[in-house]
Amino acid sequence: MREAAVVSQPNPLQRIPGVAIVLVLLITLFSVIAPGFLSVANLSNVLVQSTILTMLALPMTLIIMTEGLDLSMGAVLTLTSLCVAIVSLATKSMLLGFGAGLLVGAAFGVANGWLVAILGIPPFVATLGTLGMAQGLSLIVSDGQSVVGIPHSVRDIYSATLLGIPVPIVMALVTYAAFHGLLYHTRFGTYIFALGGNREALRYAGLSPNKLLIAVYALGGAMAGIAGLLMTARMNSGHPTAGLGLEFDAIAAVAVGGTSFERGNGWLLGTLLGVLSVGVLRNGLNLISLPSSVQVASVGVLVIVALFLDGLRSRA
Amino acid sequence: MTDITKEAMMPPRSFVSQDAIQVFYRLLAALLICAVLAVLSDSFLSLGNILNVLRQASLTFFIASGLTLVVLTAGLDLSVGANVALSACIAGTVIHKTGSPALGILTGLACGGIVGLLNGIMVTALRIPSFIATYGMLWVLNGLTYWYMAGETLHGFPAGFRQIGSGYLFGLPIPVYLLLVFLGIGTLFAQRTIWGQEIYAIGANPVAARLSGIPVARRLLLVYAVSGTMAGLASIIFLSRLNSAEADIGESLTLPAIAAVLIGGTSLFGGVGTVFGTFIGALILTLVLNGMNLLSVSANWQPLVTGIIVILAVWLDMKTRRRAQ
Numbered sequence: 001m002r003e004a005a006v007v008s009q010p011n012p013l014q015r016i017p018g019v020a021i022v023l024v025l026l027i028t029l030f031s032v033i034a035p036g037f038l039s040v041a042n043l044s045n046v047l048v049q050s051t052i053l054t055m056l057a058l059p060m061t062l063i064i065m066t067e068g069l070d071l072s073m074g075a076v077l078t079l080t081s082l083c084v085a086i087v088s089l090a091t092k093s094m095l096l097g098f099g100a101g102l103l104v105g106a107a108f109g110v111a112n113g114w115l116v117a118i119l120g121i122p123p124f125v126a127t128l129g130t131l132g133m134a135q136g137l138s139l140i141v142s143d144g145q146s147v148v149g150i151p152h153s154v155r156d157i158y159s160a161t162l163l164g165i166p167v168p169i170v171m172a173l174v175t176y177a178a179f180h181g182l183l184y185h186t187r188f189g190t191y192i193f194a195l196g197g198n199r200e201a202l203r204y205a206g207l208s209p210n211k212l213l214i215a216v217y218a219l220g221g222a223m224a225g226i227a228g229l230l231m232t233a234r235m236n237s238g239h240p241t242a243g244l245g246l247e248f249d250a251i252a253a254v255a256v257g258g259t260s261f262e263r264g265n266g267w268l269l270g271t272l273l274g275v276l277s278v279g280v281l282r283n284g285l286n287l288i289s290l291p292s293s294v295q296v297a298s299v300g301v302l303v304i305v306a307l308f309l310d311g312l313r314s315r316a
Numbered sequence: 317m318t319d320i321t322k323e324a325m326m327p328p329r330s331f332v333s334q335d336a337i338q339v340f341y342r343l344l345a346a347l348l349i350c351a352v353l354a355v356l357s358d359s360f361l362s363l364g365n366i367l368n369v370l371r372q373a374s375l376t377f378f379i380a381s382g383l384t385l386v387v388l389t390a391g392l393d394l395s396v397g398a399n400v401a402l403s404a405c406i407a408g409t410v411i412h413k414t415g416s417p418a419l420g421i422l423t424g425l426a427c428g429g430i431v432g433l434l435n436g437i438m439v440t441a442l443r444i445p446s447f448i449a450t451y452g453m454l455w456v457l458n459g460l461t462y463w464y465m466a467g468e469t470l471h472g473f474p475a476g477f478r479q480i481g482s483g484y485l486f487g488l489p490i491p492v493y494l495l496l497v498f499l500g501i502g503t504l505f506a507q508r509t510i511w512g513q514e515i516y517a518i519g520a521n522p523v524a525a526r527l528s529g530i531p532v533a534r535r536l537l538l539v540y541a542v543s544g545t546m547a548g549l550a551s552i553i554f555l556s557r558l559n560s561a562e563a564d565i566g567e568s569l570t571l572p573a574i575a576a577v578l579i580g581g582t583s584l585f586g587g588v589g590t591v592f593g594t595f596i597g598a599l600i601l602t603l604v605l606n607g608m609n610l611l612s613v614s615a616n617w618q619p620l621v622t623g624i625i626v627i628l629a630v631w632l633d634m635k636t637r638r639r640a641q
Contacts, residue, residue: 071451121630122584124392124447125574129627132571136620144616248455251448261445291466297459303452307444 018309019257019273026277030284037287044166050279051168052077052234055227056250057275058179058268059220061259064251065266066195066213068116068123070220072108073250075134077243080105080228082138084154085147085238094153097232102225108134109221113214131247138240147238158233168230175223180268192216196265245296252299253278255306278302338581338636342596349603357610365606367489373602374495375553377595379569380576381502382432382546384594385539387577388506389519390586391446393435393540396547396573398457401566403427403551405461408470408561417477424555425548431457432544436537454570458563465563473559481557491553495595498546502591515539519586571622575601578629583637601625 030037037043056073063070080101088097108130115126160167183189191212194202202209224243231242257274259266281302282295353360379396386393407424411417431453438449483490506512514535517525526532550569555561580597582589604625605618 069448115627119631120634121627124451125578125584125630126627128394128571128574129623129630132619132623132626134623136617136623139616140614140620143614245455245458248451251451261448291463293459293462295459297456297463300452300454300456300459304438304442304444304449304456307448307452308438308442311443 019270019277022256023273023277023280026280026284030280030287034284034287037284042283042287046276046279046283048166048168049283050275051172052227052230053246053249053253053275053278054172054272055175055223055230056246057253057257057271058175059216059223060247060250061254061257061266061268061271062179062183062192062216063123063220064254064259064261065192066216067262068213068217069127069251070112070217071124071127071247072112072131072134073220073224074243074246074248075131075138076105076108076221076224077228077231077246078240079108079134079138079141080225081231081235081242082142082147082228082238082240084229084232085150086141088154088232089147089150092151094151094157097150097154098229101228101232102222105225105228106218106222108224109218110214112221113217116217117210117213142238142240144240146240148236150232150237154229154233155236156233158230168234171226171230175226176268176272183266183268188212188215193266248303249278249299252303252306255303255310258310260310261307339590339593339596342579342581342593342600346596346600346603349600349607353603353607353610357607360607360610365610367492369599369602369606370492370495371489372606373595373598374489374491375550375557376569376572376576376598376602377495378498378546378550378553379573380580380594380598381498381591382539382543383573384502384577384580384582384589384591385506385515386446386543387519387582387584388515388586388589389536389539390522390584391439391536391539392574392584393432393450393543394447394570394574395431395435395450395453395457396543397566397568397570398454398461399428399431399544399547399566400551400554400569401563402431402457402461402464403548404555404561404565405465405470405563407548407552408473408555411473411477411555412470415474417474420477420555421552424552425545428548428551429541429545432541432547433537435544436540439540440533440536458566461566462563465561467563470561471559473556478556478559481553481555482559491557494553498549499591499595506591511535511538516587519588521587568619571619571626572601572605575622575626575629578626578633581633583633584630588637597629 056077060070060073083104084097084101087100088094091097112127112130115121115130116123157167162170183192191202191207195209195212195216199209202212232238235242253274254271255261255274256277257267257270257272259271278299281298285295285298359365379400383393383396403424406427407420410423411420414420435446435450435453438444438453439446442449480490485493506515514525514530517528517530518532518535522532554565558565576597577589577594578584578597579600580589580593580595582593601622604621608617608621609615
């Protein structure tokens with residue numbers, strides 16, 4: 001498969017159709033069958049609710065581009081969200097809480113990268129193991145209870161606005177810009193393409209693929225830390241199952257967005273459209289009062305269909 | 317790739333002896349854990365606790381034994397826990413509606429088998445990598461189960477049916493007899509039948525397997541269907557043991573099953589491992605969790621420890637194999 005890898009910017013024209021058509025179809029469907037879907041209030045709601053997913057799906061794109069996977073992201077987000085809640089409750093400082101969350105997230109990311117790069121454990125099993133560890137630590141630090149009574153300064157992050165735009169959306173846009181710059185306009189970005197496409201070339205160029213790989217996973221963990229802050233702010237509490245299954249929505253967004261699981265080829269804008277597709281799907285199903293269980297199942301079907309189409313494309 | 321080809325080129329007999337040594341080490345480890353626990357806790361060696369460990373290990377083994385076949389083909393089935401939950405809820409409903417445990421058992425097995433078959437179709441016909449296909453299936457099944465149950469709990473089953481999970485025969489729990497039966501069937505199937513050997517061959521080198529005329533797609537369909545059916549069987553035991561079914565019973569089952577397979581020495585890269593090893597793996601994991609319980613460590617620590625064990629098991633496996641070469 002690796003021979004087919006393209007170590008340059010992907011051709012957008014080839015990819016826009018797939019994910020854009022999915023998004024347009026979903027929006028059309030729900031504007032017909034779900035009353036109130038097209039209202040400004042609801043659409044901005046979709047955007048705000050998609051911000052946490054954006055922060056997970058962008059680093060997940062980079063990880064999947066290295067032919068890796070991070071199943072621990074949702075559980076790590078849960079743990080960092082609890083860290084934010086517990087530390088900010090104890091110190092009355094939002095910044096200290098945020099720092100703790102970021103640190104724990106990055107530590108898990110480095111651990112994932114170390115297991116995958118240095119020990120050579122297949123990513124899906126290594127991160128399944130750390131998923132269990134993060135889940136366990138979440139239960140241990142919270143004793144299975146919600147952490148409530150955290151300072152208002154944390155909650156305010158979610159409800160505040162900057163120039164009339166909700167702060168979470170500003171954060172998501174900044175994150176997207178940063179990832180876009182990183183992937184397409186820095187050497188590090190080029191190396192990421194090479195990690196999935198042609199790891200040998202990196203070695204010949206005198207670079208250490210292992211260090212780069214650890215950096216990519218560490219970035220994923222750190223982003224789970226930032227997303228953990230948003231999650232705690234959104235729920236105004238820490239909860240030991242807050243991020244359950246979020247890594248799956250992130251994988252769904254990446255898969256729908258046209259990033260391939262086998263060819264080291266990724267497309268960030270596609271992931272962003274993928275995030276919106278998942279957000280619209282969940283919001284629309286919610287509006288026609290289908291329970292969250294059906295939403296979960298639909299996202300599962302969405303992933304399988306997207307991967308099937310990806311497989312067809314790779315053979316074509 | 318070269319490691320795998322090398323192993324595939326070794327004569328098949330060396331597999332068996334290598335496996336025997338690996339199993340022996342693991343038996344020693346299990347005995348060592350027993351010795352430590354016997355020293356640390358007075359109640360460990362009580363008959364009640366030992367029967368409890370065996371019963372618990374057999375529940376993990378049912379799920380893990382089918383999974384072993386999947387891992388032998390270098391695949392993975394992450395949907396087993398969610399499959400147990402859905403099968404248990406559907407089987408429970410059938411028993412409640414019809415009053416017939418036999419019909420319920422058949423439905424549970426069929427439900428598990430169909431889910432497994434769908435996994436197999438995704439992996440073979442749609443060519444989706446197994447870990448991601450079965451991970452998608454996990455969430456589809458979770459969604460279906462929660463939707464179907466709508467927060468309800470099924471409770472209260474006929475006394476005869478409850479014997480399967482909680483009854484005794486000649487002083488031993490009935491699941492332990494089932495464990496022996498399936499351990500025997502699984503070992504015979506994997507080591508002594510052509511289909512079983514073909515499964516090893518597919519895991520060791522899929523291209524060579526295809527070129528030597530093994531119907532790879534059909535064997536893969538078979539292993540995923542078996543894995544699903546074993547999850548269906550586990551769902552029946554759970555249902556009869558707990559005497560109730562809820563949508564969330566499967567959530568803590570997948571990681572221990574994978575841990576049992578990996579501790580048992582089955583390689584994630586396919587082609588190496590035994591069903592008996594998985595039994596020892598299930599026993600070791602259960603002993604560790606049981607020991608934590610006896611030493612009054614909170615159950616909250618279980619996922620953390622299981623996660624660490626999964627990673628350690630893979631790492632040790634890779635290390636010993638590298639050294640062996």
